[in-house]
Amino acid sequence: ESVESSYGDRLITQYISNNLKLKYDYIRLDGQCKSALVGSGSVEGTLRLLPKGYLEKIWDVVPGYHFITEANGKVTDLQGNDIDFTKGRYLGDIGGIISSNKLIH
Structure with a gap:
C-alpha cells in the first residue's frame, strides 16, 4: 500500500487477494521499496492504483521495472x-501498475 492513500484502495486489494487466495498485508511503503520487495522475493506482488487522469512518469517506473524483470x-x-x-x-493513462513474481500474474 502506498504512503499516499490516493494510490491504492484497500477494498480492491482485499477483493483481489481473497479471489486469488493470497495473504495480504497493508505495508505502507513508497518509491522503489515495493519493487525491491517483489524483486527480492519478499512479497508476491504489488498493486498501484493511480488517481483518475494521473499520468505516470517514466522515471518513477523504469528502475523498479528493471529490478523486477x-x-x-x-510488471x-x-x-x-x-x-x-x-x-x-x-506512460499515458494506464490506470495503475501490477508487479509480481510471475507466479500470480
Missing part, C-alpha cells in the same frame, strides 16, 4: 499489457 518477475498495466516506455516522459 531481471529477477524474472512481471504490467492494470489490463495486463506490457508497459510501453516509448511514449516519452509519461
Whole structure:
C-alpha cells in the first residue's frame, strides 16, 4: 500500500487477494521499496492504483521495472499489457501498475 492513500484502495486489494487466495498485508511503503520487495522475493506482488487522469512518469517506473524483470518477475498495466516506455516522459493513462513474481500474474 502506498504512503499516499490516493494510490491504492484497500477494498480492491482485499477483493483481489481473497479471489486469488493470497495473504495480504497493508505495508505502507513508497518509491522503489515495493519493487525491491517483489524483486527480492519478499512479497508476491504489488498493486498501484493511480488517481483518475494521473499520468505516470517514466522515471518513477523504469528502475523498479528493471529490478523486477531481471529477477524474472512481471510488471504490467492494470489490463495486463506490457508497459510501453516509448511514449516519452509519461506512460499515458494506464490506470495503475501490477508487479509480481510471475507466479500470480
